[in-house]
Amino acid sequence: MKKILITGGAGFVGSHLCERLLNEGNEVLCLDNYFTGDKKNILKLLDNPYFEMIRHDITEPYYAEVDEIYNLACPASPFHYQFNPIKTMKTSVMGAINMLGLAKRVGAKILQASTSEVYGDPAVHPQPESYWGHVNPIGIRSCYDEGKRCAETLFMDYHIQNKVAIKIVRIFNTYGPNMNPSDGRVVSNFIMQALRGENITIFGDGLQTRSFQYVDDLVEGMIRVMASDPSFLGPVNLGNPNEFTMLELAQAIIRLTNSKSSIIYMPLPQDDPKQRQPDISLAKERLNGWKPYIELEEGLGKTISYFESLL
Ligand code: NAD
Ligand code: UDP
Ligand code: UDP
Secondary structure (H helix, E strand, C coil): CCEEEEECCCCHHHHHHHHHHHHCCCEEEEEECCCCCCHHHHHHHCCCCCEEEEECCCCCCCCCCCCEEEECCCCCCHHHHCCCHHHHHHHHHHHHHHHHHHHHHHCCEEEEEEEHHHHECCCCCCECCCCCCECCCCCCCHHHHHHHHHHHHHHHHHHHHHCCCEEEEEECCEECCCCCCCCCCHHHHHHHHHHHCCCEEEECCCCCEEECEEHHHHHHHHHHHHCCCCCCCCCEEECCCCEEEHHHHHHHHHHHHCCCCCEEEECCCCCCCCCCCECCHHHHHHCCCCCCCCCHHHHHHHHHHHHHHHC
């Protein structure tokens, strides 16, 4: 039985990862400060004696003896990470230092949840891991993008300087049950608006694109990366390459919810990337043929059912 630490475990992705790793017979320690996470997401795990929930902010040191660490703690939606940009940067940078210090002390393997945002508003399409990105260092998204880039640097330097066993995954837009319904991300916004019969708010002309991955495919990828050959550190893209415009997403959600909502157009936020699509050749090659299986309509169906249960 492995002891696994998951930071941000009460959040959307973290809660799915906690459940999956517990079901596989591991002992799971979940650290979260509940900034964007919710106890509801892990309520059903609390009866399991091999699950431990600890309220802790990873910008502060933390001591425990563990075998593996998944570092997910960080607000992920623009609305939440821009709420206190300095804190977002501290979480990415000081959080990474503390978790890497812990990994170094106990000899644990550590995986960083990085992001497609390290590519910024990409000039190369689709984005392979070799692309260095196009990121504004002083814009409203910078606290998140540059914080995650700095964390990648720290992971690589702890590996080179201190021989820490690291893994870096670059996650592309992911959705599913346990998303925070009020975090302002496009999938949660559109579904909640459609279910409530409110106007669907498209920012800009709606022709910007994203590639949406269902959470189960991501969790499978993260677990395979953690178990991969020690020489394979990443960074590796995990995402679903099927690309959609925000207008197509809105239309799909209106159809799947049988909603009477209308689409309205609002100003595009500053530095909003125009397009995003992962090149997942590396993941397919190095992770025993990993690829996403759940396509948008099926994943949206499961997500809509979850959001309906909240109303
Ligand atoms: P989320 O907001 O649901 O989860 C983040 C969790 O981290 C929350 O439970 C929050 O309370 C916790 N947290 C935030 N700051 C903390 C701190 N200082 N100390 C302790 N806990 C803290 O977001 P998510 O979508 O589940 O994202 C999880 C990770 O995956 C994040 O690191 C995010 O950057 C990354 N990621 C997610 C996506 C996506 O589309 N969901 C895409 C790229 C990267
Ligand atoms: N740290 C931690 N838990 C541990 C070991 C270290 O939180 O089990 C923190 C520690 O507080 C330090 C950071 O991780 O600030 C980096 O540790 P490292 O050993 O790399 O650096 P140093 O302690 O020399 O600053
Ligand atoms: N978006 C939108 N309406 C909304 C929320 C978001 O049109 O109510 C757009 C947003 O401008 C962006 C895309 O949807 O172009 C994805 O936004 P999200 O915040 O989900 O993720 P990110 O921009 O970080 O990829």
